[in-house]
Amino acid sequence: MLLNLADRxxxxxMVRRSHPDRDPVETVLxxxxxxxxxxxxxxxxxxxxxxxxxxxxxxxxxxFDEQSIPVAxxxxxxxxxxxxAESLRETHRPExxxxxxxxxxxxxxxxxxxxx
Numbered sequence: 001m002l003l004n005l006a007d008r009x010x011x012x013x014m015v016r017r018s019h020p021d022r023d024p025v026e027t028v029l030x031x032x033x034x035x036x037x038x039x040x041x042x043x044x045x046x047x048x049x050x051x052x053x054x055x056x057x058x059x060x061x062x063x064f065d066e067q068s069i070p071v072a073x074x075x076x077x078x079x080x081x082x083x084x085a086e087s088l089r090e091t092h093r094p095e096x097x098x099x100x101x102x103x104x105x106x107x108x109x110x111x112x113x114x115x116x
């Protein structure tokens with residue numbers, strides 16, 4: 001879907017039609033988590049190498065970790081970066097939220113979902 005559909009609305013619509021019994025945002029989040037988890041089964045050439053900061057190698061071009069999930073959930077639902085920071089202010093520092101939002105927006109692989 002990421003290769004063939006232009007934007008988040010089309011991807012979520014396709015997920016909704018393919019899986020009418022599931023929430024499309026939660027389904028996409030689960031798939032992203034599955035992609036990240038499948039790294040141990042993926043050949044080395046298909047992974048993004050560890051960054052200069054010493055982070056672990058990963059299959060996605062963003063760090064999809066526990067702190068990323070709520071940010072991604074809000075972005076997939078169509079929230080602005082400021083709205084995400086406001087919604088998560090009780091549990092996440094605003095500067096971290098804005099950094100995660102920027103990371104998602106810059107993702108080449110996830111451009112249809114998070115591109116601006």
